[in-house]
Amino acid sequence: MSARTRELAILVLVGLITMTGFASVYIARQNEISAGSLSYAGFFFALYLVAHFVGRLTVPDADPYLLPMAALLTGVGLTEIYRLNPTDALRQGLWVVIGVAGFSATLIALRHDFRRLESYKYLFGLSALALLFLPALPKIGRSINGARLWVHVGSLQFQPGELGKIAMIVFLAAYLHSKQEVLALGRLKDFGPLLAIWGCAMLVLVATHDLGSALLFFGIFLAILYLATSRLLYVGVGMTLFLVGAAGVYETTAHVRSRVTIWLHPWTTQPVPCPTRGGLLMQRQECESFQLVKSLYSIAQGGFSGTGLGKGTFTLTNGKLLIPDLNTDFIFSALAQELGLVGVAALLLVLMFFVVRGFNIALSVDDGFSKLAAAGLTFGFALQTFIIIGGILRLIPLTGITLPFISYGGSSVVANFILLAGLLLVSQRANEAR
């Protein structure tokens, strides 16, 4: 069986799983939604068939598991978004269309040799900066939840940082690959452009309060630096700088201090001043840590087997939502309640499988740029997953960032489809060389 035929077979299976998901939401909530909604699953499957056929033409030998796994994650996300708010699911569906278009465009444009991207490295570096900087612009930028990371044009909202992440990974991979030997010597001047672009990115992120992305960019930077130079010392120095920087930011920014306090002490028995209510005395779980605590309750409510799709409790009976941002940053807690530990573990295993395949591509391809790009993209994917779910599960302080493929949000979907296309291109190169 060829790689693409295998991909098709798994896609059919994923299509069936998605169909089952939509059907169970429909059964649980049939007095709210119509049977026509089941066509979502069919539409969704058709979209992935398009992606599959574009893949057949452009990357015939690429890894057959990545696209179906991405489809499964998107399917799970779409099902849950649909269950929480059918209108959002319609929009998300449109974004998936755009995502598949971006995916196809990337594959078609770069089908001959994606490595020519390497020579445009500074263009990528600068566009990463530009994308990160867009939300800070006065007219089109917009703040949501204290973080200024949105751009809106008309009624469309977009988080350009998601695309900036991919551009930054390409830049880092290209730059570090071309300077690999000299960088290992440790001369400061070779680091100049690298530190300049990357430092600016960090500044923009911290200034816009996008701590999750700042953490993500930092982690990706250290990982690619280590992969390229093999110097653990750089990682050590980087970590130390990070800790010093984090301590500095902690001291100077109330926003960051609050995140850490919420992380360490989400519950208080005595009332404490609530900063968002003008210092009114209330228990922290009713104020700053409200969202985290309610999300933990939602996760715990799922238990082993979950309440079942469509059967979870997310609102008061008058419809008031108990957890803010449920379908974006907190979609994991919605899934955890309805699918339970069994479902969450399965979901995380799918994410792990995706990561394993990604690194596998990095291992099997033979040139440095491709290796760095594939490993960088995959590591970024894993770290982003860890930052958001780890924050929700109180392993690390919570910073708002999307869950790849699953969260509601256009920019995230489009960016992840381009990431997927990138991995498939590298994979095609690795497999065709054999």
Place this chain on the structure above:
Amino acid sequence: MNARIRIAALTSLTMLVALIVASTYWQAWAAPDLANRSDNSIQQVSEFTIDRGRIFASDGTTLAKNRIVHAGGQTYYFRRYPLGSLTAAAVGYATQTKSRAGLESSANDYLTGADQTLAGTFKQIGDRLLGSTIHGSDVYTSINLRAQRIATQALGSNCGAAVALEPSTGRVLALVTKPSYNPNDVESHYNRIGKITSPGCTPTSPLVDRATQGLYPPGSSFKVVTAAAALDSGRFTPTSVFQDPGYCIEYGQRVNNFTNHDQKGPEAFGTLSLATGFTDSVNSVFCNIGKRLGMHNLMNYARRFGFDQKPSIDLPSNALAISGLYQRSHLLSPTQEIDLGDPGRVAFGQSLLLVTPLQMAMVAATVANNGTEMQPHLVDRVRRSDGGIVRIKPEELAQPIKPETALELTQMMESVVTSGTGTAAAIPGVKVAGKTGTAENGTGQPNTTWFISFAPADAPRVAVAVVLQNQTGTGGMTAAPIARQIMQAILSSAPNSNS
């Protein structure tokens, strides 16, 4: 570079494995604790998808039932309390936004069906997986609605409380607090509860169950405990002789009988027995007993009756107050009691002593039950959704006094009703044992009045404690008639008709 890629891969996978471990922690390990947190509105709302068990009075009248509401694709079972405020103190409420109180809180496991047998638990898991409704267990209480109604009427517009117990079992027959609130208002008309006022007391605090949470000076009603200590310790007998000059000398100062509004007869009684001092409620007699017993012995007996600890009853622990010596709202420890307590005054229920009506009802019930204290309880039996019935067996709490002591106390308490301060509690054809109490709240302030009693004295079926705030009369005038009506209501019901 491949070795380094493997390290990066390993790091990534470690992070994702950490997420699985953390999920396991929250969904398996920490889940039960989180479910019990009072701000867990997800748990509270989702519990309304359970067909919550109903709550019944002992005659089968429904005290709490469900109202089915369809919202957001779910079926919810919300509570209705057909009798409104009548049984609010015992039944409490279950709401989405204001949590739970009363039996709705303490019997929640029964009501949500969490008390299942192993087979029942498996059936519930099956129901949950199939999305079928889970049915809770029905709770049958020991509340005697007749007595509950009569007590509520008799308390009228007073601020106060009444508790009636079945001495041989500890079953709570009536639990009344005034003023009360309508539990149907808690969810959506909470402001109505805030507007409840009463001429008898400020703050009105309708949500406070005065029967179990209200702390009042017991006045002379505490003489039952003092007499129990005096007789049971063997230091005194009912015929022990005292001299009453009209006062008692404490720490070199006079403690006058005159301040004892409850006392019957002249201000100075001269030579008299302990029994007569009890019948006529002579403070100097008890002051002298207290001084001779000392704080340690007196409080030891009080502790045997359950003072200094939360009473053991099937109501939420946050609705129970501890009876004992208090200074500035803090309960004194046994050593502080000896340092700060004044045994002469504590002996007749003044000084730092504060008690709950429930505790005083337990004292009366213990004397009635030959000195054996039964655990008070509201839940008689539970009927599971599969038809299985669980009966709650009466439990002995303690044996604070010997049966002989109980008998002597019964006789003394009988003469309080036949010829002493509590004649207003007499029921024709029934022997009634009782003790009045009129506690001072400072000069010029109205009194807190008490009556604790049981009947029939030779085969007790009911023990009662009644407390009234802000009274100008004595316990014998104000509280005794109410206690009589409650006892009559219970004696006229068929004995143990409903258990």
